[in-house]
Amino acid sequence: MDYESLLNERLRNIKPSGIRRFFGIAEQMEDVISLGVGQPDFTTPWHIREAGIESLQRGRTWYTANAGLSELRREISKYYSRRFGVEYDWEKEVLVTVGGSEAIDGAIRAFVGPGDEVLLPEPSFVCYGPLATLSGATVVPIETYEKDNFRLTAEALKSKITDRTKMLILSYPNNPTGAVMRREHLEEIAKVLRGTNILVLSDEIYAELTYGDRHVSMASIEGMRERTIVVSGFSKAYAMTGWRIGYALAPAPIIEAMNKVHQYAIMCAPTMAQYAAIEAMRNGDEDVAYMRNEYNVRRRYIVDGFNKMGLHCFEPEGAFYIFPCIKGTNLSSEEFCERLVKSHAVAVVPGNAFGDCGEGFIRVCYAYSIEHITKALERINAFLDTL
Amino acid sequence: MEMLLKLLERNARYTNEQLASMLGTSEDAVAEAIAKYEKEGVLCGYKAIVNWDRLDDEHVTALIELKVTPKPDWGFDDVAERILEFEEVESCYLMSGSYDLAVLLTGRTFKEIAMFVAKRLSTMDSVISTSTHFVLKRYKDAGVFINHKKEDERGSFTL
Incomplete structure (x- = not known):
């Protein structure tokens, strides 16, 4: 069969990432020191794992309600109010999903279709564009710049808004740059959006991993709660990536629409993961604080290391990535990464994987031990000497 | 700090x-x-964690449980302080539970340690009884994995 001709037209138009080839090279090499992953190196805290095991031992192997266990939705609602000061009614305004990823997909599918434009600040995590394309929408990238600390500015946003703009995707703390939007920056964006019909999909999966001030949720800004879909989850804060458990918070009509997609596509999030998540929300604050502190030690160390090597690195304030500029080497991002992995066996991700404006940068993850980072820095330094 | x-x-x-x-x-x-x-005195010293087994070096560690009669004014400190003086003694702790002092000893052979206990420790005035446990295998020491490398199973890349 000619599968290619059978493909959904929209899927065909989504190009596989150009950096796959480069990943292939790295995967085949031995002794590669990687700084390339996008997840914590910690394992899920033991008491949370135990809660998952206990749910299995008790034979809780059935589906839950589509929107998730009521106990978990209550905990999520309490947590959000306690940590970020926004109130959500657990019965109507909380949806438990299969990771933050499913919440992103559901929000896009529920609201975005042909003729709509989706605004996407870049560099950005890779899932939003393809999902919007699959929904039939047009993706409109908005470049952000190092000079603005990779924040979205009101001017840049205004210049891209048209009659067709349906949704703005905000993803801060940001993967890959580590940028955050403080209250004053969110206020600027809110000023532009209040009084419009534009929805905000605010992916706040790294909300617990900020190293200066506490994260401010877009939904907490005046006039924004009604138009904001907050997406978050347990993967990054509680080191629970493999459990696939996340959630969406939004006004009832939005959650109702998303739940429609969710009930047909997914049914419900994994039951044992939901029980583990309840334990995380109830007794996980100390674990989060511990991991945040560990990441912060590594963040300072690696930023300092790159700056000392002469690869300038803006101060990332969230997530667990740094985004050093490699323009001084006169290599493209992909050339830099390919040569680095081939000659010195260190794997980092080229910045252009996260949008065209990521060209000239590399993404380096610091969810690794200090010893691992030290070895990688030594090798990168030796590599720079050969240029 | x-x-x-x-x-x-x-x-x-x-x-x-x-x-x-x-x-x-x-x-x-x-x-x-x-x-x-x-x-x-917050930082008391710095030491390496050595896996002597890798060198085929004769190296035996034992944990000795000591039951001791405490002295009227000195409690357990007096006998503990005398035990500390032996250079074979690596660690010495006052314990709660069914015995009083835990002493970690290192020596070259089982016999050497057994003789040390018999001659030096058992003979002390206040020592009522001893019980010697030899270490057969070290899995983790002072927070460090011995003979066991933790693999990073996350792969090289995820976006």
Whole structure:
């Protein structure tokens, strides 16, 4: 069969990432020191794992309600109010999903279709564009710049808004740059959006991993709660990536629409993961604080290391990535990464994987031990000497 | 600077430059803090964790449980202080539970340790009884995995 001709037209138009080839090279090499992953190196805290095991031992192997266990939705609602000061009614305004990823997909599918434009600040995590394309929408990238600390500015946003703009995707703390939007920056964006019909999909999966001030949720800004879909989850804060458990918070009509997609596509999030998540929300604050502190030690160390090597690195304030500029080497991002992995066996991700404006940068993850980072820095330094 | 202690506890060989960078402070501040902690007896010493088995070196460790009669004014400190003087004694702790002092000993052979216990420890006035347990295998020591490498199973890349 000619599968290619059978493909959904929209899927065909989504190009596989150009950096796959480069990943292939790295995967085949031995002794590669990687700084390339996008997840914590910690394992899920033991008491949370135990809660998952206990749910299995008790034979809780059935589906839950589509929107998730009521106990978990209550905990999520309490947590959000306690940590970020926004109130959500657990019965109507909380949806438990299969990771933050499913919440992103559901929000896009529920609201975005042909003729709509989706605004996407870049560099950005890779899932939003393809999902919007699959929904039939047009993706409109908005470049952000190092000079603005990779924040979205009101001017840049205004210049891209048209009659067709349906949704703005905000993803801060940001993967890959580590940028955050403080209250004053969110206020600027809110000023532009209040009084419009534009929805905000605010992916706040790294909300617990900020190293200066506490994260401010877009939904907490005046006039924004009604138009904001907050997406978050347990993967990054509680080191629970493999459990696939996340959630969406939004006004009832939005959650109702998303739940429609969710009930047909997914049914419900994994039951044992939901029980583990309840334990995380109830007794996980100390674990989060511990991991945040560990990441912060590594963040300072690696930023300092790159700056000392002469690869300038803006101060990332969230997530667990740094985004050093490699323009001084006169290599493209992909050339830099390919040569680095081939000659010195260190794997980092080229910045252009996260949008065209990521060209000239590399993404380096610091969810690794200090010893691992030290070895990688030594090798990168030796590599720079050969240029 | 409590984090400084935690980092040194993990790896005493971090340079002051590395520590300064991890803590977001200056090398001078790190050096000053370390000197202060050393002076105050918070930092008591620095040691390597050696896996002697890798060298086929004869090296035996044993845990000795001692039951002791406490002295009227001195409690257990007096006998403990005498035990500390033996250079074979690696660690010595006062314990809660069914015995009083735990003594970690190292020696070259089982016999050497058994003789040491019989001749030096059992014969002390206040020692009522001893019980010797030899270490057969070390899995983890002072927070460090021995003979066991933790693999990173996350792969090289995820976006």
